[in-house]
Amino acid sequence: MHYVIHSMGMPFNGNTIKNSSLGGSESAAYYQAKELASRGHRVTVFTNSQDEGEFDGVTYVWNGPATQDNPLGERFAMFACNTPHDVLIIQRHPLAFHKDYASKINIHQMHDLALRRSAGAVNAGAARVDLVTGVSAMHVAQIKEVYGFPDRTLRVVPNGVDLDLYSPGVYR
Numbered sequence: 001m002h003y004v005i006h007s008m009g010m011p012f013n014g015n016t017i018k019n020s021s022l023g024g025s026e027s028a029a030y031y032q033a034k035e036l037a038s039r040g041h042r043v044t045v046f047t048n049s050q051d052e053g054e055f056d057g058v059t060y061v062w063n064g065p066a067t068q069d070n071p072l073g074e075r076f077a078m079f080a081c082n083t084p085h086d087v088l089i090i091q092r093h094p095l096a097f098h099k100d101y102a103s104k105i106n107i108h109q110m111h112d113l114a115l116r117r118s119a120g121a122v123n124a125g126a127a128r129v130d131l132v133t134g135v136s137a138m139h140v141a142q143i144k145e146v147y148g149f150p151d152r153t154l155r156v157v158p159n160g161v162d163l164d165l166y167s168p169g170v171y172r
Helices: 024-038 074-082 116-124 137-147
Strands: 002-006 042-047 053-055 058-062 085-091 103-109 131-134 154-156
Touching: 002 024, 002 074, 024 042, 024 058, 024 085, 042 074, 058 074, 116 137, 131 137, 137 154
Parallel strands: 002 042, 002 085, 042 058, 085 103, 103 131, 131 154
Antiparallel strands: 053 058
16 A cells, blocks of 8 residues: 655655654654655655655655645645545644545644634545544544544544653664
8 A cells, every 4th residue: 555644744754763853744644654664665754854765665755835725735735636546644734635636535634722713624535535633532533623623533542652662672
């Protein structure tokens, strides 16, 4: 399967986490992509980093400049609208699914509390979303209350721990 992940927060690629700290959403995208690739999937991650490349079997690509027509990045929009892929995961952005993408399944990953001021933007693209994820049962309940998503579309995907970081000799 081909997974495309859009993570528009801090600039990063597959090498960043080895040298710098990352935010929670960026770390989640990094580990999710790495795990999917380790299971044999093709994974493309769009980020704000112009330092592109392949790391741990994951292709990291720059989103491109954000514009009024393409608030998630021009390069991302061109790719996601025109390149068939199986699963599209977009993190956090309220305008995430305002376009028709060439994906079979669309997942809106929420990592922040739902805001009433964003409800109109989020709900305008809701018909294109197959699943909405939150990091805890409380978070998913809060998303449901504010955005009104039906239960069938809501899932808990908790933050995790990379056990490899706790292996003997990792920090020697």
